[in-house]
Amino acid sequence: MLIKNLPTSHINENEVTPERIFKSRRRFLNMSAATIGGAAISGIAGGLLTALPSSARAKAMAARKWPHGTDEALTQFEDATSYNNFYEFGTSKEGPRFNAENFVTSPWTVEILGQAKNTGTFDVWDLIKKDQLQERIYRHRCVEGWSMVIPWVGIQLAEIIKRMEPEANAKYVAFQTLHDSERMPGQKRSVLQWPYVEGLRLDEAMNPLTMLAVGMYGQELPSQNGAPIRLVVPWKYGFKGIKSIVKIEFSSTQPPTSWNISAPNEYGFYSNVNPNVSHPRWSQAKERRIGEFLRRKTLMFNGYADEVANMYSDMDLEKFF
Ligand SMILES: Nc1nc2c(c(=O)[nH]1)N[C@H]1C(S)=C(S)[C@@H](COP(=O)(O)O)O[C@H]1N2
Numbered sequence: 361m362l363i364k365n366l367p368t369s370h371i372n373e374n375e376v377t378p379e380r381i382f383k384s385r386r387r388f389l390n391m392s393a394a395t396i397g398g399a400a401i402s403g404i405a406g407g408l409l410t411a412l413p414s415s416a417r418a419k420a421m422a423a424r425k426w427p428h429g430t431d432e433a434l435t436q437f438e439d440a441t442s443y444n445n446f447y448e449f450g451t452s453k454e455g456p457r458f459n460a461e462n463f464v465t466s467p468w469t470v471e472i473l474g475q476a477k478n479t480g481t482f483d484v485w486d487l488i489k490k491d492q493l494q495e496r497i498y499r500h501r502c503v504e505g506w507s508m509v510i511p512w513v514g515i516q517l518a519e520i521i522k523r524m525e526p527e528a529n530a531k532y533v534a535f536q537t538l539h540d541s542e543r544m545p546g547q548k549r550s551v552l553q554w555p556y557v558e559g560l561r562l563d564e565a566m567n568p569l570t571m572l573a574v575g576m577y578g579q580e581l582p583s584q585n586g587a588p589i590r591l592v593v594p595w596k597y598g599f600k601g602i603k604s605i606v607k608i609e610f611s612s613t614q615p616p617t618s619w620n621i622s623a624p625n626e627y628g629f630y631s632n633v634n635p636n637v638s639h640p641r642w643s644q645a646k647e648r649r650i651g652e653f654l655r656r657k658t659l660m661f662n663g664y665a666d667e668v669a670n671m672y673s674d675m676d677l678e679k680f681f
């Protein structure tokens with residue numbers, strides 16, 4: 361295991377500049393250099409501010425930088441928040457950002473139940489204290505063959521699990537998204553069985569890489585990315601990263617998962633990124649990094665083999681896909 365002791369180096373409130381705002385500022389500076397006259401400049405600035413989508417008006421979040429993240433170029437904030445999979449808000453990539461624009465995520469509670477001592481219903485901001493947040497830069501690989509690099513803000517899931525004190529027979533952790541078709545209009549169509557559910561083996565959930573994210577790019581999660589709280593498991597295909605979580609359950613048996621229910625021959629419970637095991641309808645050997653032109657090779661466990669391969673050493677990865 362490479363990642364054992366978590367760093368505690370502090371950063372200041374505004375060291376993480378939201379990408380979109382940074383770009384706007386940069387654009388403003390470029391323009392002001394080329395523009396003579398204060399009136400024109402303030403006109404441009406005003407226009408930029410009113411043009412920002414609600415996601416860019418979201419609250420900034422302070423977080424300690426985690427030094428083990430990838431140093432690959434970040435995906436543009438604009439791309440990460442306008443090219444999404446969130447079927448509760450429509451099945452297109454472009455739809456969720458508009459269809460989730462007025463999704464109310466405050467107040468928000470998460471029910472924790474099952475085989476653990478300290479179960480109960482928690483306000484999301486009691487579960488995840490804002491002074492404990494870390495920023496971690498992870499690769500994000502969708503089973504469809506595209507990928508991104510995202511600076512997530514959140515905490516290790518293991519911290520919450522430890523607080524809940526799971527009992528000896530707890531072997532899995534199950535997660536559930538909000539089920540409310542008035543608030544999530546995509547649930548009016550049966551493209552999946554609702555609510556969206558996901559699960560991890562307890563050791564996977566406890567792995568130091570596994571996060572509950574409440575933010576990205578230094579600000580609260582935009583609704584289309586799973587506000588207010590979503591799972592991030594960087595060595596697995598993106599669909600394991602269940603969004604807008606309302607329930608977490610400790611169980612002794614392997615929980616059902618949405619994509620496995622929908623197409624069991626195509627999507628398994630484990631869904632570890634694996635370039636050597638093809639999806640029945642396409643190869644997983646390569647991926648398109650959003651923002652790049654040429655496809656790149658997909659890495660075993662999405663490049664996190666040193667941290668996670670030991671959990672699967674006795675398993676046939678073609679069988680347990
Ligand atoms: N509740 C819910 N969670 C979900 C999905 C979804 O449709 N509903 N899509 C998944 C898929 S397929 C991917 S690739 C990621 C996409 O996350 P992103 O839009 O933040 O990139 O969310 C996952 N989590």
Ligand SMILES: [Mo]
Binds near residue numbers: 504
């Ligand atoms: Mo995905």
